[in-house]
Amino acid sequence: MEVVGYAHYLRPSHPLSLFKFRPTFNKHHIKSLQVRAIAAPAEATVGFDEMVSGTQRKYYMLGGKGGVGKTSCAASLAVKFANNGHPTLVVSTDPAHSLSDSFAQDLTGGTLVPVEGPYSPLFALELNPEKAKEEFRSATQISGGSGIKDFMDGMGLGVLAEQLGELKLGELLDTPPPGLDEAIAISKVMQFLESQEYNMFTRVVFDTAPTGHTLRLLSLPDFLDKSIGKILKLRQKIASATSAIKSVFGQEGTPKPDAADKLERLRERMIKVRELFRDTTSTEFIIVTIPTVMAISESSRLCASLKKEDVPVKRLIANQVLPPSASDCKFCAMKRKDQRRALDMIQNDQELSSLMLGILSGNKEKEVDTASANQMFSVAFVNKLHAWIMSAYLLMLLF
Numbered sequence: 001m002e003v004v005g006y007a008h009y010l011r012p013s014h015p016l017s018l019f020k021f022r023p024t025f026n027k028h029h030i031k032s033l034q035v036r037a038i039a040a041p042a043e044a045t046v047g048f049d050e051m052v053s054g055t056q057r058k059y060y061m062l063g064g065k066g067g068v069g070k071t072s073c074a075a076s077l078a079v080k081f082a083n084n085g086h087p088t089l090v091v092s093t094d095p096a097h098s099l100s101d102s103f104a105q106d107l108t109g110g111t112l113v114p115v116e117g118p119y120s121p122l123f124a125l126e127l128n129p130e131k132a133k134e135e136f137r138s139a140t141q142i143s144g145g146s147g148i149k150d151f152m153d154g155m156g157l158g159v160l161a162e163q164l165g166e167l168k169l170g171e172l173l174d175t176p177p178p179g180l181d182e183a184i185a186i187s188k189v190m191q192f193l194e195s196q197e198y199n200m201f202t203r204v205v206f207d208t209a210p211t212g213h214t215l216r217l218l219s220l221p222d223f224l225d226k227s228i229g230k231i232l233k234l235r236q237k238i239a240s241a242t243s244a245i246k247s248v249f250g251q252e253g254t255p256k257p258d259a260a261d262k263l264e265r266l267r268e269r270m271i272k273v274r275e276l277f278r279d280t281t282s283t284e285f286i287i288v289t290i291p292t293v294m295a296i297s298e299s300s301r302l303c304a305s306l307k308k309e310d311v312p313v314k315r316l317i318a319n320q321v322l323p324p325s326a327s328d329c330k331f332c333a334m335k336r337k338d339q340r341r342a343l344d345m346i347q348n349d350q351e352l353s354s355l356m357l358g359i360l361s362g363n364k365e366k367e368v369d370t371a372s373a374n375q376m377f378s379v380a381f382v383n384k385l386h387a388w389i390m391s392a393y394l395l396m397l398l399f
């Protein structure tokens with residue numbers, strides 16, 4: 001197994017963060033903002049060099065179990081790309097956004113916000129999943145009306161609404177399928193990138209939603225493509241017949257083209273998202289995990305599903321690995337032993353063992369501004385671990 005170094009970044013508002021200031025373009029601050037690489041220098045060059053090479057646009061999707069550090073890693077990676085000369089965009093499609101916290105900037109407006117600090121332009125964007133869902137709903141509703149019946153009427157297919165009920169199209173149209181918000185968010189980013197204003201980005205980093213959500217998103221484009229394709233095909237086939245029937249009964253009206261157009265556009269966008277996910281030349285899905293048996297098992301399943309969906313995946317980040325020399329206390333020794341066991345699982349795992357592994361810990365940072373701050377971080381991190389272990393232990397006793 002190859003060991004790769006990655007970057008680490010704690011949001012400025014994080015209690016453990018060393019960066020309590022708002023970064024500016026001032027050179028001194030730029031230095032302080034630099035992402036802290038965790039691995040040893042030799043390790044740090046493996047893998048990242050490959051990620052940073054070339055000026056062709058590349059997409060990196062970071063995903064994994066909830067709370068493992070996807071946002072922190074996405075923010076770190078984006079800063080690192082920007083510091084290595086790539087105009088970079090980092091996007092959060094996770095419904096529970098925390099990118100704003102990571103950069104201590106308000107990114108909630110749904111537009112691209114410049115992040116101050118790195119050498120090359122870095123923009124960040126948080127997409128509101130609720131808005132994305134609204135968009136879908138409006139695409140399936142006729143002005144003023146709602147639900148499948150209105151939609152079918154609008155498509156000139158009112159007569160067939162009942163027969164189509166068994167196809168479960170109503171469910172698709174009235175309740176957006178899970179993962180749709182994220183798919184729409186990703187397609188929105190692709191739209192941004194097509195515009196002249198934003199086509200300069202050579203690296204795009206996605207902080208995706210937790211595992212289950214992402215997996216649903218992966219099968220969504222196919223599902224939507226089939227469902228919407230079915231509706232549109234059906235509409236095409238019988239539109240003329242319906243219109244003839246209506247004209248006999250004197251009810252001929254023009255089917256509202258708006259709904260069909262919107263659906264057709266949505267379908268095209270979903271196809272593009274699917275293509276992007278499977279494009280081995282430009283896209284890579286990076287799995288973020290933590291060294292626990294449960295998280296590694298889930299990562300293995302995620303990896304298998306990604307491979308099954310033909311999504312390129314070749315890197316794994318193991319985050320929050322306890323540094324070897326932080327403390328000699330009993331809890332830490334026990335924790336380290338557990339983590340070692342979990343990390344060994346990676347080596348023996350059929351899915352994960354072939355991936356390049358990046359280890360992120362708390363104290364082997366290379367670009368920390370002062371040694372004392374480094375020490376402070378380690379102690380604080382260990383203290384935090386104590387608190388986690390203690391609460392877990394207490395919970396076990398209680399239940």
Ligand SMILES: Nc1ncnc2c1ncn2[C@@H]1O[C@H](COP(=O)(O)OP(=O)(O)OP(=O)(O)O)[C@@H](O)[C@H]1O
Nearest residue numbers: 014065066067068069070071072094098210320361
């Ligand atoms: N290496 C690390 N050392 C210490 N704390 C960390 C580390 N990585 C992440 N954290 C902290 O763990 C918490 C969760 O991190 P983060 O928000 O990046 O995870 P996430 O996977 O994006 O979460 P979610 O699934 O909820 O979106 C944050 O408080 C973050 O600061």
